[in-house]
Amino acid sequence: MRILKSSKEIEITNEEFLSKIENYSECIIDLGTGQGGFVYFNALDNKDKFYIGLDSCRESMKKYGIKQYKNKIDNLMYVVMNAQNLNEVLYNKFSEIYINLPWGSLLQGIFKEELKIIEGISKISKPKCKINICFSYDEKFEKNEIEKRNLPELNESYFKEVLIPTYNKYKIEVESIEYISKDKLSFQSKWMKVLTESKSRKFYVIVCEKK
Ligand SMILES: C[S@@+](CC[C@H](N)C(=O)[O-])C[C@H]1O[C@@H](n2cnc3c(N)ncnc32)[C@H](O)[C@@H]1O
Numbered sequence: 445m446r447i448l449k450s451s452k453e454i455e456i457t458n459e460e461f462l463s464k465i466e467n468y469s470e471c472i473i474d475l476g477t478g479q480g481g482f483v484y485f486n487a488l489d490n491k492d493k494f495y496i497g498l499d500s501c502r503e504s505m506k507k508y509g510i511k512q513y514k515n516k517i518d519n520l521m522y523v524v525m526n527a528q529n530l531n532e533v534l535y536n537k538f539s540e541i542y543i544n545l546p547w548g549s550l551l552q553g554i555f556k557e558e559l560k561i562i563e564g565i566s567k568i569s570k571p572k573c574k575i576n577i578c579f580s581y582d583e584k585f586e587k588n589e590i591e592k593r594n595l596p597e598l599n600e601s602y603f604k605e606v607l608i609p610t611y612n613k614y615k616i617e618v619e620s621i622e623y624i625s626k627d628k629l630s631f632q633s634k635w636m637k638v639l640t641e642s643k644s645r646k647f648y649v650i651v652c653e654k655k
Pocket residue numbers: 475476477478479498499500501504525526527528543544545546547548549550551632633634635636
């Protein structure tokens with residue numbers, strides 16, 4: 445698989461990947477990590493856990509890829525990979541999965557089964573893995589994106605009749621879906637700063653557990 449070594453992309457074998465994670469009590473992944481600050485600071489605070497920031501765009505991960513290499517943070521890796529096609533070596537490895545402010549196919553994939561992202565999340569989860577998805581889209585600001593990606597209108601009946609049964613199909617139990625304001629968000633994210641510029645924007649947080 446392709447990972448970052450500082451700002452460069454290199455290939456590592458599955459064996460090399462497995463030997464990097466083998467001595468850690470838990471593995472945690474952030475899908476669509478962007479710059480990767482979320483996993484960077486978590487890795488600094490939790491040295492006994494291994495963190496992966498994954499994104500299909502190498503360029504976006506460069507900032508923290510350079511920092512990780514320079515500061516020799518061994519419990520952190522940036523992986524260049526599409527969440528629609530997760531490498532089998534990641535299967536059944538993670539006890540926590542985060543998707544923070546997804547966009548593009550990643551955002552679409554948390555609703556549309558056919559994009560294989562829900563299936564992928566299920567496959568890389570260990571039993572009892574906690575899955576935390578925080579997203580936002582709004583007719584007022586993203587009308588074109590909503591139409592282009594055919595994003596659903598979010599309401600109780602959509603969650604109950606479509607989203608929850610789809611996740612259940614992949615052995616993912618939806619524990620809660622909360623609609624929250626920006627001051628309740630506390631994770632490290634470049635995109636949060638962009639999105640929270642609008643006072644009225646609301647965010648959804650979906651918390652799930654792999655059965
Ligand atoms: C709005 S940014 C959010 C970045 C970061 N999570 C944050 O909170 O700052 C969305 C990220 O998802 C990534 N992304 C979109 N589709 C993806 C896919 N199918 N697989 C992996 N990453 C994807 C983009 O490259 C981008 O970096």
